[in-house]
Amino acid sequence: MQYLLMIYTNEAEYAKIGAAASQQMLGEYQAFTKSIIESGNFKAGDRLQPTTTATTVRVRDGKMLTTDGPFAETREQLGGYYLVEAKDLDAAISIAARIPGARVGSIEVRPIWVYN
Numbered sequence: 001m002q003y004l005l006m007i008y009t010n011e012a013e014y015a016k017i018g019a020a021a022s023q024q025m026l027g028e029y030q031a032f033t034k035s036i037i038e039s040g041n042f043k044a045g046d047r048l049q050p051t052t053t054a055t056t057v058r059v060r061d062g063k064m065l066t067t068d069g070p071f072a073e074t075r076e077q078l079g080g081y082y083l084v085e086a087k088d089l090d091a092a093i094s095i096a097a098r099i100p101g102a103r104v105g106s107i108e109v110r111p112i113w114v115y116n
Contacts, residue, residue, distance in 0.1 A: 002112040003092035008076035009105030028100040045082035
């Protein structure tokens with residue numbers, strides 16, 4: 001079964017960690033990604049640009065509305081994701097717990113709805 005592991009972190013707090021800590025976390029992400037590729041769990045994954053680059057689109061009464069930024073004001077922002085293959089939810093949660101960002105933010109684990 002496929003699961004989307006959404007990585008949430010506080011962008012303002014992350015910006016304060018400094019270059020050395022940022023490089024260390026990048027290295028940890030590279031090692032984690034390599035490990036799930038080698039295990040066969042990896043399907044896709046990417047880091048997202050900051051929320052300052054986001055645009056939210058809504059259609060109301062047939063009219064398109066756009067606003068700058070993410071849909072909701074939250075303390076943590078979606079910063080990236082992994083799409084993984086796992087035998088069950090417990091296995092997906094175990095993978096999510098190894099994501100470096102889980103130490104400073106949160107990882108939402110959600111099963112993918114496969115259309116037939």
